[in-house]
Amino acid sequence: MARFTLNINGKQRQVDVDPEMPLLWVLRDELDMKGTKFGCGKALCGACTVHLNGAAIRSCVLPVSATVGAQITTIEGLSEDGSHPVQQAWMEVDVPQCGYCQAGQIMTASALLANNPKPNEEEVAAVMSGNLCRCGTYPRIKKAIDRAIELSR
Amino acid sequence: MTTHINRRKFIRVSGLSSAGLLLAFHLPGKNTQESVAEEVELNAYLKISTDGHIQIVAKNPEIGQGVKTSLPMIIAEELEVDWDQIEVVQAGADSRLGAQFAGGSMSVKTNWDALRNAGATAKAMLIQAAANEWKVSNADCYASAGVVYRKGKKKGKPYGDLVVAAAKLEVPKDVPLKAPADYKILGKSIPGVDNLALVTGKPLFGLDARPSGALIAVLQRSPVFGGVVESFDATAALQVPGVVEVVEVKASASKMQNRSSVAVLAKNTWSAMKGRSLLQVKWKVEEGQEESNRRIRSELDKLTNQKGEIELRNDGNVEEAFANAPTVLEATYEVPFLYHATLEPQNYFADVKEDSIYLSGSTQVPGGIPGLASRITGIPVDKITLDQNRNGGGFGRRLTADYAVEAIVLSQQLKQPVQVVWTREDDIHHDFYRPAGMYKFKGALDENGKLRAWHLRSATTSRYLYRGSTESPHTTEVFPDGFPAGFVPNFKMEYSPVATTVPTGAWRAPGHNATCFIDQSFLDELAHAADKDPVKFRLELLGNEDKTMPYADHGGPNYSTKRLRRVIEEAADWGGWWAPPTRFRHRGFAAHFMFGAYVAQVVEIQLDEKNWPIVKHVYAVVDCGILINKSGALAQLEGGIIDGLSAALYGGVKIREGRTKQDNFDTYPLLRYQEAPRIDIQILKSTERPEGLGEMTLPLISAALCNAIFAATGERIRSLPLKDNELYRKSS
Ligand code: FES
Ligand code: FES
Numbered sequence: 001m002a003r004f005t006l007n008i009n010g011k012q013r014q015v016d017v018d019p020e021m022p023l024l025w026v027l028r029d030e031l032d033m034k035g036t037k038f039g040c041g042k043a044l045c046g047a048c049t050v051h052l053n054g055a056a057i058r059s060c061v062l063p064v065s066a067t068v069g070a071q072i073t074t075i076e077g078l079s080e081d082g083s084h085p086v087q088q089a090w091m092e093v094d095v096p097q098c099g100y101c102q103a104g105q106i107m108t109a110s111a112l113l114a115n116n117p118k119p120n121e122e123e124v125a126a127v128m129s130g131n132l133c134r135c136g137t138y139p140r141i142k143k144a145i146d147r148a149i150e151l152s153r
Numbered sequence: 154m155t156t157h158i159n160r161r162k163f164i165r166v167s168g169l170s171s172a173g174l175l176l177a178f179h180l181p182g183k184n185t186q187e188s189v190a191e192e193v194e195l196n197a198y199l200k201i202s203t204d205g206h207i208q209i210v211a212k213n214p215e216i217g218q219g220v221k222t223s224l225p226m227i228i229a230e231e232l233e234v235d236w237d238q239i240e241v242v243q244a245g246a247d248s249r250l251g252a253q254f255a256g257g258s259m260s261v262k263t264n265w266d267a268l269r270n271a272g273a274t275a276k277a278m279l280i281q282a283a284a285n286e287w288k289v290s291n292a293d294c295y296a297s298a299g300v301v302y303r304k305g306k307k308k309g310k311p312y313g314d315l316v317v318a319a320a321k322l323e324v325p326k327d328v329p330l331k332a333p334a335d336y337k338i339l340g341k342s343i344p345g346v347d348n349l350a351l352v353t354g355k356p357l358f359g360l361d362a363r364p365s366g367a368l369i370a371v372l373q374r375s376p377v378f379g380g381v382v383e384s385f386d387a388t389a390a391l392q393v394p395g396v397v398e399v400v401e402v403k404a405s406a407s408k409m410q411n412r413s414s415v416a417v418l419a420k421n422t423w424s425a426m427k428g429r430s431l432l433q434v435k436w437k438v439e440e441g442q443e444e445s446n447r448r449i450r451s452e453l454d455k456l457t458n459q460k461g462e463i464e465l466r467n468d469g470n471v472e473e474a475f476a477n478a479p480t481v482l483e484a485t486y487e488v489p490f491l492y493h494a495t496l497e498p499q500n501y502f503a504d505v506k507e508d509s510i511y512l513s514g515s516t517q518v519p520g521g522i523p524g525l526a527s528r529i530t531g532i533p534v535d536k537i538t539l540d541q542n543r544n545g546g547g548f549g550r551r552l553t554a555d556y557a558v559e560a561i562v563l564s565q566q567l568k569q570p571v572q573v574v575w576t577r578e579d580d581i582h583h584d585f586y587r588p589a590g591m592y593k594f595k596g597a598l599d600e601n602g603k604l605r606a607w608h609l610r611s612a613t614t615s616r617y618l619y620r621g622s623t624e625s626p627h628t629t630e631v632f633p634d635g636f637p638a639g640f641v642p643n644f645k646m647e648y649s650p651v652a653t654t655v656p657t658g659a660w661r662a663p664g665h666n667a668t669c670f671i672d673q674s675f676l677d678e679l680a681h682a683a684d685k686d687p688v689k690f691r692l693e694l695l696g697n698e699d700k701t702m703p704y705a706d707h708g709g710p711n712y713s714t715k716r717l718r719r720v721i722e723e724a725a726d727w728g729g730w731w732a733p734p735t736r737f738r739h740r741g742f743a744a745h746f747m748f749g750a751y752v753a754q755v756v757e758i759q760l761d762e763k764n765w766p767i768v769k770h771v772y773a774v775v776d777c778g779i780l781i782n783k784s785g786a787l788a789q790l791e792g793g794i795i796d797g798l799s800a801a802l803y804g805g806v807k808i809r810e811g812r813t814k815q816d817n818f819d820t821y822p823l824l825r826y827q828e829a830p831r832i833d834i835q836i837l838k839s840t841e842r843p844e845g846l847g848e849m850t851l852p853l854i855s856a857a858l859c860n861a862i863f864a865a866t867g868e869r870i871r872s873l874p875l876k877d878n879e880l881y882r883k884s885s
Binding site: 001017018021022025028029030032033034035036037038039040041042044045047074075076078079080081082087090091092094096097098099100101102103106125126128129131132133134135136137138139140141142 | 215216217218219342344345347348349351352353354355356357358360361365369394395421422423424426427494495496497498543544545546547548576577784785788789791792793794795796799817818819823824825826827829831832
């Protein structure tokens with residue numbers, strides 16, 4: 001066990017955990033932030049995506065010890081009221097089916113648009129291909145990303 | 154949708170007849186002078202408070218099929234309120250609401266009458282209350298947007314002002330229902346009621362629901378199906394910080410409940426997983442150590458080469474027809490075991506106390522779990538509370554409550570609240586897979602290319618046999634009344650079940666996900682052999698006469714050839730079927746009736762340099778009766794196509810040495826973003842009773858896809874998934 005101070009959604013949070021514990025479980029079990037989802041635990045599905053210094057990463061394979069000093073943003077911190085353009089677009093297009101993958105999809109898409117406000121189709125596909133949606137919402141995710149690009153203008 | 158933030162406290166007071174009068178008092182903030190509002194339950198499906206707030210109950214589990222939105226829409230329509238006037242609340246297990254489950258695409262169709270009546274009855278009572286107050290006949294009053302008006306008068310009374318009086322009235326019977334032409338909510342696109350909560354990361358799912366203080370349990374089950382714990386060593390596991398206890402869980406008598414296992418209980422999920430990885434368990438395995446796809450395949454092959462165990466249909470005389478026919482076609486089709494892969498792994502929470510139980514977690518059968526818990530613990534059902542949460546997918550996996558039993562048993566054993574969490578590996582290793590099957594066809598055409606005989610010998614690892622059901626093992630595996638049965642003068646269908654230790658269960662569109670592939674592929678083969686256009690061939694078979702065909706399976710008791718013909722014709726026209734193919738675009742077609750709905754699809758593919766199909770565009774035409782939620786319906790139909798495509802391209806569980814050889818999404822791939830085709834769907838206008846749509850487009854896509862591959866390459870795909878098909882194994 002070890003103590004860590006993490007910077008999550010702009011707040012300092014203290015945890016006392018196994019240094020190997022992936023950030024995903026620190027968020028969910030230690031900090032009771034359940035927005036970040038567990039899908040595979042092996043960086044294969046994207047359900048656990050959060051931002052680390054603005055880049056989309058899979059929190060299920062990132063030991064908490066590796067996140068010290070970094071700025072972590074989770075779905076809860078993207079915007080609390082759903083006003084972020086990606087969240088807005090997701091609601092407008094009515095993307096979610098079961099909804100379980102959507103926090104990860106939104107975090108991946110929002111990191112992409114923050115770094116590349118006008119990605120072309122290939123650039124979007126290259127990034128979004130890392131996020132599985134078992135319900136098959138891909139066509140709507142595509143529409144929602146286009147809409148988010150418009151809304152961010 | 155309004156969000157009502159007032160905290161409420163309920164006091165149940167005696168109601169009149171079945172309309173319980175449920176009073177609630179707002180708990181005003183300490184220093185405010187807020188007035189007290191009463192909340193009245195006019196029936197089990199809705200509550201109206203005297204301040205005008207309206208709550209409508211979502212009775213069934215939300216697994217992504219949209220019922221948390223669509224079912225309340227039906228009530229709201231008849232209640233005559235605007236959608237933004239209401240709040241949807243998820244029901245817990247509540248026997249007054251009838252069966253609570255998600256399966257067979259039945260939520261809408263089986264609740265249609267009850268939900269309309271719930272809304273219409275409440276509306277009638279509110280109108281009656283107003284009429285009484287105004288001393289006029291109720292025929293002189295009407296409701297609109299949550300207000301009752303007297304004809305000719307501008308000012309009316311809102312429901313909130315009428316509800317206390319309404320609750321004292323006798324519940325009327327046979328209230329009039331709205332005509333579809335007057336619908337204001339049904340047929341519109343209403344976004345999912347949880348969308349805001351979902352995009353802001355609220356804890357909506359089973360896995361999110363762990364109350365603090367609960368232990369997390371991660372279980373080691375036998376890698377070989379049916380294995381039993383012989384002994385275990387937990388020394389290393391217990392040394393992991395956070396691990397609290399390691400206990401054995403005995404298998405239940407039913408194969409559909411929990412398996413023999415060792416549970417590691419910890420204060421957090423990571424510790425439980427780590428502890429589990431350090432367990433040493435010795436397993437005793439009595440049978441099935443050698444079970445494999447190869448063994449099962451040879452058994453399926455053997456059984457489909459001989460007379461079937463069950464003869465399901467025998468019209469005319471197929472043997473004679475084959476002997477005399479100028480053209481006879483034979484073909485063997487195969488489908489693999491499929492994994493459900495709900496993105497949220499299985500999980501369940503149970504808090505078994507001395508004389509009460511609290512339950513929550515992801516399941517498609519919330520209505521059945523209190524009974525299950527009662528049988529296990531002896532605690533009566535009325536002392537058991539169950540809350541429903543969203544499910545991160547279902548697809549049939551969560552019709553089986555094996556993992557819920559694990560939580561109940563562990564909580565009882567440890568006298569502590571326990572949340573059972575499955576890892577992805579657990580989930581793929583211990584699924585109840587879609588049965589594997591083999592299908593041998595023989596078809597005969599006459600001189601004019603007319604279909605004279607159809608003979609199907611099928612065998613599958615029947616899920617009804619697996620679960621030890623008393624029903625025939627062919628149930629949901631093959632459908633003796635499915636098209637083209639009844640249209641071919643000589644028609645025979647036989648079936649044999651194969652016993653295996655590999656667990657099987659319902660997988661989205663059970664049975665149809667295999668039979669539509671084989672039937673619609675073989676019809677395509679016959680059409681080509683007859684030198685006829687595949688769509689024309691189907692239409693010719695159906696004939697021009699409008700017939701009602703008997704259909705004894707789910708979705709029956711019959712189906713209409715008129716409606717089937719219509720989706721076929723519309724899809725062909727709309728999907729550009731009649732235009733000649735281009736060098737880059739090849740088309741495939743399929744049509745199917747299931748669960749009461751009619752679907753036809755045109756698929757357009759392009760081949761890459763290895764002849765692998767890139768699916769460019771899918772057109773689907775659907776007749777599902779009255780449409781409830783347009784956006785939700787389209788989402789289901791799109792999702793079904795993608796799900797079916799994913800299974801056709803990549804699905805397939807590898808069984809060797811009595812166990813599943815894949816562990817995660819690297820070895821069990823699913824379709825990804827860039828592979829999703831463009832999808833266009835047309836839902837035909839209808840005033841027929843609504844049918845579900847969660848499963849209806851799925852079965853067609855594999856057939857339409859493989860028919861398109863044939864059109865493009867002349868190669869016939871008869872075995873799925875595509876990635877393991879000889880055609881692609883050779884070329885890669
Ligand atoms: S849970 Fe992290 S990628 Fe799947
Ligand atoms: S919406 Fe269910 S997994 Fe994506």
